[in-house]
Amino acid sequence: MAPTSEVDASDVPTTTTSTEKRALSRRRFAAGALGAAGLTGMAGCSSVLGNADSSETITMLLTPDTPSDVRPQYQPVHDLLEGEIDGLDLEMKVPQDYSAVRPALRSEQAEIGMDDVTLISDPDMMDLFGTAVTGGTAFYFSMMLTKPESDIDERTDLEGRSVAFADRLSTSGSIFAVYALKEAGLDVGDAPDGPPVDFDGTWSNHEDAVQKVINDDADACCTWTGNGMAYLAQDQELPEEVANQDSFVGNRGSESETLRPFWWSFPIPKQPIYARQSWDSPMKEEIRQTLIDSDRELIEEYLPEDYNEDDLPFSTLRETTMDNYEPVITRLNDLGIELG
Template sequence: MTSDDTVTDAAGVSGTNNGRIAGCVSRRRFIAGSSASALALTAGCLGGSASGTGEKVTMLLTPDTPSDVRPQYKPVHNMLEGEIDGLDLEMKVPQDYSAIRPALKSKQAEIGMDDVTLISQPDLMNLFGTAKTGGTAFYFSMMVTKPNSSIDERTDLSGKSVAFADRLSTSGSIFALYTLKQAGLDIGEAPDGDPVDFDGTWSNHEDAVAKVLNDDADAACTWSGNGMAHLASDAELPERVMNKDSFTGTRGKADGRLRAFWWSFPIPKQPVYGRKTWDSDMKGKIKKTLVESDEKLMKQYFPDDYDEDILPFSTLKDTSMDNYQPVIKRLNDLGIELG
């Protein structure tokens, strides 16, 4: 099991461009969808308070399978409404990453939580902090395959079929494509075009893993919060993963059994941010509540039978755009201009 960098702590990387993607000649451009229709394509939402009164605030979750994502955030939703008077919070799941920024710019939403959108236009956002769970503010990109597969390292993916998450997913696409390129594979015009040395498909984290389980792909690229549960309960993990990942306890929880053959270095977890044009005292109250929250408080708002291993975060760590320089580096290297 290998990593693509010698960097051991992503939070230690500094930068001087304030998060802007610069210094590269772009060969392709991701165009965000029409702002008027951005949220019309959402796949579902987690409703607001029962009374429906108070200030309505819309928070956009990270795009993925809605039936899997929404229940994970129920404690966050309950905690914010329970601790802040007059808050009517609605959580929505965008169809994909490209829908998030138009929704924020058109004031269809107030809060987002993905690094790619934050990086694409940091001047549009007020960064609240980075998600932290189980004492860590990091997660990992990982590649998985079947236990009996002949794939043991990245170069073994030559001529194989590889399933990725959303095209703009940090862990399920961007980090994965970068490391495959670093390993010497020709990724072609991916993620918005076809790779050369392997076949690639893009969907979401859960579907990518399902393709391997169903023998529709030879390997999948995903994040540790999704892929870890599909490993054997006694799966050996690199020391950096054991020390920095909060999902190690989920090994063996899923029915499928997969084997990891590549791990990234620690990646800062998702940022939480509010749009700057949102002029309300509620923005400061939400940030303060998230920063001051902890696991003990969050557990008070767990629904019955909630699995705490899926909690997306319990508090926020104070961070800056410098923490996301590893993501910016990979976007630049892949020639992705976020437009």
């Protein structure tokens, strides 16, 4: 197993908003609804609340993946921000892939993003709010999965096999995974920007990667614990640091299909939330402070009915710096991935 990261997940801020404000916010959202919002190449949702004369419309770009999976997960974050901040009209949109995020920010089609690769690609363009925290931890894990009956037990067993990855710029579903295969001695060729040598690789998104294994279109897949943990048996034994530091362990057994993990990364900092520096508005600081002041108790008041709390991607922000994302930078540089 890879060495343990030195990043510390302690000291998460937990400032609480007043009970009266929370109750008012919840009443406000009892009448709210989400609908479709258009932006070329992106799927999104926006609130129908707010006075057009007084509200400020802000666009937040979610992590690129399947929109029908991502948008419902972030619904409580959307409702929290609109409920706690007067005059905020928040649109959440899902880019087609990671390479679409920075152009949308640079062209001022969006104000806020939340993936580490875009942040790393141009840190001088962004104001870092902090790292997302869920379940008391600011970390998740990259993982490799195969079918229970497979003879794949370690990374070197993937030689000559087919491997499904997430988006080529996904930290957990591609960058950490390809680097791990290279560390194990496999010739990764030009992956993820070109074909590997010692195995066949395909790139899509997290859920499609898992489905390729289930459908026998790939021998193994690489994903993150927020997606893959649900496909583990409920009694699947976990490495100690995964059991202690991952916030998705409760998802085990929630999918009908069962896959078997054979590799885990060390803890990876969860996605950062950042804003473009060129966005000049008091709303920027209000959003940052609201996210930092949030806690589990507050965001639970914004959970929709029938929401699976194990899917919650955010409860608060931990204030961090670019140093927390050094492991990602190391792997990008080693693999020669150009982010320009």
